Amino acid sequence: MTHDTVQTAPIDGQKPGTSGLRKKTRVFMQEHYLENFVQSVFEAIGGGQGKTFVVGGDGRYFNAQAIQTILKMAAANGAAKVIVGQDGILSTPAASHLIRLNKTDGGFILSASHNPGGIDEDFGVKFNAANGGPAPEGLTGKMFEATKTISEYRIARFEDVDLGSIGTSERGGLTVEVVDPVADYAALMESLFDFDAIRTMFQSGFTMRFDAMHAVTGPYAKDILEGRLGAASGTVANGDPSEDFGGGHPDPNPIWAKPLMDLMMSDDAPDLGAASDGDGDRNMIVGRGIYVTPSDSLALLAANATLAPGYKNGLAGVARSMPTSGAADRVAEKLGIDCFETPTGWKFFGNLLDAGKATLCGEESAGTGSDHVREKDGLWAVLLWLNILAERKQPVQEIVEEHWRTYGRNYYTRHDFEAVPVEKAGALMDGIVARLGDLEGQSFAGLAVTGADEFSYTDPVDGSVSTNQGLRIWFEGGGRAVLRLSGTGTEGATIRLYLEQYRAPQEGTTDPAAEVLEPLRQAVLELAGFEKHVGRVEPDVIT
């Protein structure tokens, strides 16, 4: 077996973002591009010698080819074994579980998550560490440094491995084990939730639509929902993963999962609607006639988690990303547990989960998860909802409105301004940063600012500090606006504007969110100067 050492040179811009390295697929397909990054990962983790890894992805265009390259590079870097999902398929949470279950040294997850797939769309590579979670900032920093000095990479020359058949083979000193992508994950879900109670609920006529959006969750959802739980056949829609997600945008939110939203708001709505994204870590929950925001979903799951066997002993704590609404904080306060506020990016939850400080975590970007893996987990969130519904025997809408009547409601929305020229987005953000100290007391569109800062985070476990994690502005009357630049886009800059307004139970919790948030929106548009810097005040996507 020959192992080649290939001469290369650094390629600009290989800095991992919020969740690994994401670029246009054609960028990844350029000569040496993927190889440079993968070799840099091996350098950052101290080499591959004798190590075991998990490799898999969401099945998007270039997935299979990239896996073959990684296998060959793992062999040439001296790795002992790689565990791969059959046909190269592994959802992100299933990959995280396999890393933990098999005590491997980490894993490569190939996905650009909710971004569209195809030769002209997006691709991505993420390395997860031995705890099953996304590489923390210290490690991604080392990867980036390595990409700046790389001069060669190692790759074995052997025939492509057959990923279609389950089993173990040997290549260039590397053991390749192709595994069923669903089996271990499904067993984990069965250990956390009361499958009997959920099955009984389906038997008594409970109906559901799960939109897999032509992405990786299809096989998992069919096996678990229709197979093990007895949901009617056809419950899982768009359940076959495709290289370009059926030409769609596999992002489970009211915009991109519109057919599901329309169904749920119609007279034919089933009891529960749910969707998951490209790589299966995000989720959307919709009841008949009511969309549950991800921030509210986290709060509701935290308040009701003990109804599921896996969480019956209570929660150690909860954690949410900074832009996520404070709804979960109110639940934590009532439960007498800690609520941590972290920067955007699941990697920031890893230490809290490892240290047993948090049990549930969630983000406004449709991510919810727990300490069962070290990633957010779309299907897990749906199953926890199902378990709660099976126990409470009430419609989703009733449960949500009851929650608001108890805790009050954090009205919430996110506005995304996409593909903004990088300099313009930078100028808008810098313009606010320059005035941060003077904003307090000033009024914009009639609303007075009561405080403003730039969020930085000190990890309570290892003391590491992450700065420049978004701008927070508080207004009179309890409103909060957050502005930050996305770390997952592949074209220009995306400005995210998050608006939140708390109302106590007696102040009204069932008003239209857009109406409640309008004064706040006007104030922040004026304060930030959207018209001046970006030339528009209307976003591309509102969720």
Ligand code: G16
């Ligand atoms: C990733 C991260 C999430 C983050 C999201 C949005 O999700 O894992 O933690 O909330 O990106 O990040 P940004 O606002 O920087 O675009 P995913 O599902 O894309 O891996």
